[in-house]
Amino acid sequence: MRKALFLFLILVYFWVGVKFVVAQEVEDPASSARASFDKSYSQYLSKLEEYKKVYDLYVTAKAQHLRSRTPKSESALIDAGQSILKLRDEVIIYYLDMLMKKYKDTDGFNDETAGRLQTKVDEEVKWYETHILSLPSAASLEDLTEDSKEAQTRKRTLTDPLIYEILLNISYAKTQDYADRLENLFWGFRKRFDVIRADTREGFALDVRKVQVIDRYLAEVEVIIKRSNDKRASVYGEILKGKVKDVSAYNGIIKSLAESTGYQKDAIFKFIEAINEIKTKDVI
C-alpha cells in the first residue's frame, strides 16, 4: 500500500513538473512571437517565389496570345491570368500577415495598436479572399482585366496605406523601446544617486562640486529625453492619420523618427558622462 502510494506521488510529481515546463515554454510571449513571425515570413517568401514563377508563365502566355490570337492561346492566357491574379492576392495576404507578426515581435509594440491594426488587416484579407473566389467565374480576358483593375484600385486606396501604417508602427515601436529603456536607466540612476547623495558619512559623501556637476548632467538628459518624446509624439500623430500612401511620404516620417532617436543618442552620451562623474573623485 505504501509502495503504491509512493509510486503515485512520484507520478504526480513528474506530471506536474512536465506540465509546468510545457506551460513556461508556451507562455513565453517573446519566443512565441518570434517563432510565429519566422513561420509567417518563410511562408510569405515561398509565396513570393511562387508568384515570380507564375508571372513568367503569364508573360509567356500573353506573348503567345498576342502573336497568334487563337482560341487556344486565349484559353491558355485565361488560365495563366487566373493563376497570376490569385497569387498576387495571396502574396498580399501573406505579406499583411507577416507584417502583423513582425509588429508583435518588435520590442516596444503596443497591444492596443496591434489590435487596431489587426482589425484593418483582417478586413483587407477578407476582401482579397473574396476576390480570389470570384476569379474562376471570369470567362473572358475582359472579365479578368476587370478583376485585375479592381484589385489594383483596392491596393492603392486601402491596402498600401495600411501597409505603410504597419511599417511605420514597427519603426515607431523600436523608438518606443529605446525610450522605455532610456527612461528606466535614467530613473534607476537617479534613484541610486539620491541614495549616494544622502550618505553623509565620512569617506562616502560626494563633494559639493561633484554633486552639482552630476545634477547638471541629469537635468540636461531629462530635457533631451523630453525633446525626443515630443518629437515622437508628433510623428505618431502623423502615423495615426493613416494617410501615407507612397514611399516618399513614408520616408519623410522615417526621417522625423530618426531625429527623435538622434536626441536619444545625445541623452545617452550625457548620461554616460554623469555615470563617469560618480565613478571618479577629484584629487586635490
Next chain:
Amino acid sequence: MADDNLQEKGSKKSVFEVLSSAINTWFSMLMGRPVRKIPESVKQEPKVEPAQIEEDSVKEDFKKARGMIQKVALEILSRTAPSAEKRKMLGQKGLSYAKNVVDVSFTRKVVNLFMVVFFGLIIFFVVVRLNKYLGNSKDQGTFVPSKAPTVPPFQRTEPSLYADDAEILKIEEDAKVLLNEIIEKSLEDSSISTPQLDENIDFLK
C-alpha cells in the same frame, strides 16, 4: 677727283707696307735675324687737305637748294594767300554767328556750375571715404579681442568609492548597449519592404 683716288690708293698702300714691314720686323726679331729698316718714304705720310677741295662744291649745292626752296615757298604763298584770307574771313563770320546764337555768358555759367558741382562731389566722396577709413581705424584701435576659450585646469581624478558599485556598473553597461543599438540598428527593415508586384496586369493590351 683723280688726285683724291691717287691719294687714297697711296694711303692704303702705305698702311699695307707699314703693317707688313712691322710683321716682318717682329718675325725677324723672333727668329734672331737682323731687322730691316723701314724706308723713309713709307714713314712720311703725305699731307692731304680734302676740306679745301670739297668746300666749293658743297657750298654751291646748299646755295642752289636754298634758292629753289625760297622760290617754291614764294610761289606757294602767292597762290594760297587769297584762299587763306577767305578762310580766315569765314572763320571770323562763323564765330560771330555762333556768338549771336549761343548765349556765351549763360554757357559759361553752366560750365562753371558743373565744375563746382563736380569738384564738390569729388570732395564729398573723398571726405566720406576718409571718414569711413578713420572710423574703421578708430574701431580697430579700440577693438577688444573676445576672450579665448580657456582650457579648464586639468583635474586629476581617481576611482571613487562608487567606481565598483554593482548597480552603477549595470546601469552603465546597459546604457552603452542601448547606445550601440541605436547607432547600429536602422529604423527600417529592408527584409520586410513591400513586395514588387505587377499591379497593372492587363490582358487586353
